[in-house]
Each structure stands twice: as structure tokens, then as C-alpha cells.
Amino acid sequence: MQHVDTLIYAGWVIPVEPDNLIYEQHAIAIQEGKILAILPNNEAVGRFSARITHRLPTHLLIPGLINTHTHAAMALLRGFADDLSLEDWLNTRIWPAEQAFVNPEFIIDGTKLAIAEMLRSGITCFNDMYFFPDTQAELIDHIGIRATIGLILLDFPTAWGKDSEDYLDKAKQVHQQFKDHPLIRLALAPHAPYTVSDTSFLRGKEVAGELNLPIHIHVHETLTEIENALNQSGQRPLARLAKLGLLSPKLMAVHATHLNQEDINLLAETGTHIIHCPESNLKLASGFCPVTKLLKEGINVALGTDGAASNDDLDLLGEMRTAALIAKGLSKDARSLPTSMALRMATLNGAKALGIDHLTGSLVPGKSADITAIEMHDIETQPIYNPLSQLVYSVGRDKVTDVWVAGKHLLKSRTLTTLDIHEIRAKTYLWRDKIAGLLKNNS
């Protein structure tokens, strides 16, 4: 008998690698935060003894979900602005609120709210872009979730920096501070082609190269963005990024709507990753990302929720479902984006985009024990012909009961172990009253 830290017996395990495989009645053995073995329950009984044993006979285990694009702290702006165009949404609501309120305290309280929601939704890793990355990193270190934190780069001043050189200096400092953290990674995050100049892009590329950072950017979010770029520079944003040498397997291009064949060719040739945010794109009427085409070209597509201000949840299970449904509707082919691909986009493809697929994104021995357990016995997910089908098309995030990150049990029978949900709610109420005041002053 081999002794291990944790042994989880489950009804089903979907490892994501290899594709389309579903283990029934299997167990996962965890040692020192890593997956040691996945094996039939009846073999596990004889081979392992464990410090902690979980018996989940009606549960499905999947790799922890990876939310590859969000602005976590914006959870405090959930429902603050609906049914508005992206321009009105930004100009009349989001930017004024951010200008008035974003400071390290907002970052802490908003990011806690978001991480609590994400863990309760089965998310074990997220890729963030916002302000005060140092404050975020300290918080994330304390909570124990996995994250890639964006080091924002802009050409105009905000509470975090005054110009592109200042943002880059601060990026280097934060990188220096957290570069060896086991769960935290950093990315350079130039906000978007329309907020960053060529000079700043080239400087950013240089710094990202020096520090070996991936790059996280919004691009082709709306038709307006593309039309304005054509008017100003005669170039489509993706073409401009290509010319600047930014398209590469180190780049995560978020949104990518309104793509023409040339854009798609550029993405395919350079190995650029696409981060698809279907619900945010729908809610802001931004346009459609042609996921079916991108996948056919072999482009890596991962999923993100975007911030809760434009979604309005941080629910990657819901996002899988929306991605699968909308791909079928748009491509006029019900076989588009099948369930196995939807799950892959929410796990392994996210890890690939972040450059951490050697660590996480699938349940295979040697990888980190980043695991999400989903209760399948409720009537809403019955009968079960194929648990993968239920996972994508009928599971709600309330069925997520347990989450482990690097073997650490962060959600335990729906209770957060490193966050105080009552404190989070109390703080959220206070922010709500402050921020709602802005609405009253404006109206």
C-alpha cells in the first residue's frame, strides 16, 4: 500500500486528455499537490491509503476550469449598466465609476468577490487584466487560487500609472516581486490597439521578451474599433499588431470579432491564441467570433467570461454552454463545437494560451491537482446517458461542490476555506451604496 495525501473516489472522471475519454468509477490519487495516478476505484482501494479520502460516487471530476479573460474586481460593477452599447457602457457608466472608485481597497474587495464566485463556479485559474497587480497578487497568494495577472500598459494616466514608461517600470517591479510564485504568473497586458501607440507596443514587446511574459490584449472587440483604426492608420488592428511583430504563440487576443479571411490567416500563421468571450460579446452587441472557422484552421481558442460588468457572471460552465450553442447557430451546423471541444476550450486550451499546459488544464499524472467536482445526482441532470453532455448542456454552477488547486481544498462542500463569504458580502453592500450614489448624481 502506497500512502498519499488525498484520494478522491468518483462516479466519473473526464480528464480532457486524451480527448473524448470518460472514466467511470475511477479515483484520483494526489501527492504533494500533484496528480499521482488515475485508476479504477477497485484498484485504488488496494493500491493507495490516504491521509484524506473523499467518496463522491455521484460526482463528476473535471480539470479545474480556466477563465482566460476577466477583470475580476469589476465584480463590484455587476449589473451597474445594462442594455447599453459598448461606447455608452464605457463612457457613461464604467469609466466614470472606475475613475471615481478604483483604488487598492476596491481591488481587494472586488477581487475577493470575484474569486469567491469563481471558486464556487469551479474555476481554479483565471487570467486577469486590471489595475494594481501588486495588490491582486498579494491577495491571490493568500487565497491560493491559480492566476495570471496582467501588467497593464496604457498611453494615458490612471490610478495605477501615469504613462507607458511608468506602467512598464511598475510591470518590472511587480514581476520582480512575484516571478517565482508557484501559483501566480504574470503577463504584459497592453489594453487594446486603440489605447496603446506603436512606440508603446514596441517597448512593451521588448519588456515582455526580456521577462519572458505572455501578452494579453483586447483586439477586434467591435466593428467601430476596426473602422476607426482603418480611418486613422489605414490598417486593421490585427494587421497592425502583425506588422509590429506582436502576433505569436505568446499573444492572447481577446474577443476577435469581425474577422476576415486575412485576419484568420494571420492568426493561424503566427500561432496566436484567441480568447472567446461569447456572453460579453452578445451582451454588448460587439459582434461574433467565428469560432468554428478558427478551430478548423487549427487555431487555439480558449474561453473567458470577461468582467462581471458585461456578462454578468463569472460562470465558465454557462460560458461553455453559450459558446457551444452560439457556434451551432452561427455556423448553421449542429455538429459545430461539440461538448468535448467546449470543455477543452474551458480547460486545456486556456492552459495552452497561458503557456501553463505542462502544469494544468487536464487530469493527467504529473500535472497539478487542479480539480473541480460536480454533483450529478440532482433531477436537473438526470437521466445521464453521457456525463459530458450533462456537463455542457444542463449542469448549473450550483452543482459544483468541491474545488482543489494544487491539491489544496479551496471549496469544500460549497464552503470556501480561504475566504470569508460573510465579510465579502458585507463589504460588497458598502461598495454598492457608494457606487449607486454615482447613478443618482448622474441622473
Place this chain on the structure above:
Amino acid sequence: MQHVDTLIYAGWVIPVEPDNLIYEQHAIAIQEGKILAILPNNEAVGRFSARITHRLPTHLLIPGLINTHTHAAMALLRGFADDLSLEDWLNTRIWPAEQAFVNPEFIIDGTKLAIAEMLRSGITCFNDMYFFPDTQAELIDHIGIRATIGLILLDFPTAWGKDSEDYLDKAKQVHQQFKDHPLIRLALAPHAPYTVSDTSFLRGKEVAGELNLPIHIHVHETLTEIENALNQSGQRPLARLAKLGLLSPKLMAVHATHLNQEDINLLAETGTHIIHCPESNLKLASGFCPVTKLLKEGINVALGTDGAASNDDLDLLGEMRTAALIAKGLSKDARSLPTSMALRMATLNGAKALGIDHLTGSLVPGKSADITAIEMHDIETQPIYNPLSQLVYSVGRDKVTDVWVAGKHLLKSRTLTTLDIHEIRAKTYLWRDKIAGLLKNNS
């Protein structure tokens, strides 16, 4: 002090009528199954004493949701067939399973599973189309939910009937048996233009007229349906129904994808109701219903989930969200289908389509106490700037805690009071094993 049966104190009440109104800190007084008054909590305290008092300070009360198109018993086929075109889905999976298994026992067990799910999702009324309406009606009478049961009309034999005259005879018998039921209504349900001949339509229209029944039909579900109709008769299905005199305020046209301007004019001129099933249309890649245009023309549009075999849930909160999101994406306007309209489509517009808006669909004194209570204090729905926004964009159906139909408390702190969920699950397991055998035999 006036004595009433039930008094519910709530944090918020959204009555749907008048539009865009949100009562804060209001109570609903219920007497003999009807809404007697909606008034501020502090006034209710002095004016009413009640046999049963519920205090729900962090809850939102809305009219019970109306699922205006489903095939309830198909809940037993949830997840039985995914990622297939409508034709393959029907021909290789759904129809063979129905042929092998549909009988009164299947109807009872499947409809129970569906009603349990619907009540737990805040649905108080549904509009069904399936087989054995007599069996369904007896069950619904026992459970106490509100329903309109379709009396199916087809030109080919099934377990329920042998030809159109036989279906109509049976329709008359079932109507005779249940026509005076307080919660059950009946509708004539010719399946679709491609399964019902002109002669049968005319006979059906006659019978519906005699019995004063609304008519419930699938129409323009796919482009193939329209193309085949054009090849066979030179007419688009809606044009054919118009010629037969079927389009009217008594007709509920389900799906209505691929509409041209002439189709839309016909619908607007005749006052025909549209039942929009966005998730089913997406999942089967059927096409898009142009909801924004229909609403602009003043056409009444209600929402349905369709059966769980093509959705795969009976979740009208999710359907509201998908409807709101997809309408924005398709119309390229984020202001399309705002939250108040999404809720109206899931409540009052459904009641209008069913011809029961004098009874239900909004919270106004005199109407039936069909009420859904939603817990809003969880972090997933915080902060609350506007509870209507949270309702449409971030509430999950797991937040539905209580449901009343005609004042009867059918879901009580998430427990069903007239259904045994353990028995439902046990029966579902048995059906699963039987039906899964069909998959094995076919593969």
C-alpha cells in the same frame, strides 16, 4: 385588521404590470388563491393578519414563469442525442426512442420529472405538446401546477391515435373530461405544417372553433421545412396557414425562424402569437427568430424551453438570458430586448399567448397567486443596483426557493410539496437503463 390566507413580505416585488416598476419592501396578501393586495411592508403589518406569514427580506418576488412551449415527458430523453442536425436528431435518435418507449407510464414518469424541474426553476405554468393528454391531465391535476395541454393532431399513427379523425375524436373526449378544471386548459396541437394535411388542418380548425380552443403548432423551425414546403406546394408554411385561415390571435406559432418580411406582415396583421425557443433553435442549428423585429411590429412574443431533449434544461430564467443576449448580438444593438421585456416574454406574454392573461402572468390584485420567490443575497447576485438586471443576467435557477400556484405552496424552501423527488429519481434511473439499451443496440 383583515384576515387573509397568506402574507408574503419581500425585499422586492416586480409585478410586470405596469412595465418597469419595482416595488421595494412590499408584501403580497393572498386570499382564496388570488392576489388581494400588494402594498408596502409597513402598511401590510397594520392592515392584514394572516394564517401563514412568510418573511423574505432578501428575496425578489416575480410572477410565476410561464414556459410556453415544451414536451414535458421528453425530460427522460435529456442528453440522449447531442450535436446532431434536427433531421439526424429526429430520425436516428428521438423518433426511434419514442416509438420504442412512449406509453402512459413513460408520460407519467417523464412529466413528473419535468414538472419537478420546472417548479424548482420557478415555472408555474407550461404549455405542452405530446401524447396521452388524458394521462398528463390527471397527473397535473394531482400536482397542482397550471398547464395548457396540447391535444395532438397528426396524419400518421402513434401510440396515441391512428389518423386525424381519431386524434380529433380523442381531443374531444379529453376536452369533455377536463374542460372545467381550474388549472388545466386545453389547446389543439396540430404538430407542424409538414405532418398535417390541408384537410386535417381545416377539420382541426373546425373542432378548435367548436370547443373554443387555442391552437399550438411548430412552424418555420428550419430552412429545410420551408424549402420542402416550397417544393411541394409552392407556398411557405406560414402563407399556407394564412390561406387555411389559421393565423389569428388564437394561434401560437412556435419557433418562427427564417421569417421574411411577408411572413412578419402576416403575423402582425393576424395577431398571431410567436413562441420563441432560443436555446433549442441554437442547439439544433435551426435558425434565428427575429425577435427584435417582431416586437417592433407589435407582435406578442413569448418564451419556451422546448423539450429537454433539445435544450437540455427546462429553465426559463436561462432562456430569458439567452433570448436577451442573442437578440442583442443579432440586431447589433445592445439596447435590444432589455431586461423588462425579457421578463415580460417569460410571464405576461406567455399568458397572453395562452389566452389566460386575465388569470395570471403578472402580479396584480385579482389575478391568481402564481408567484415565484428568488433569493438574492448570495454573492453571485451581489451587488444589487437593480434586481431586474440580476434576475435576467446573473440569477441561476438554484436561487428559486419558493413557488405558489393559485396560492398553493408547491415549492417550499426548495422542497416540492406535491411530488416525491426520490421516487422521481428512482424511476428516472430505471428509464435511463432501458433507453440507453437502444443506443447500444444501434451502435
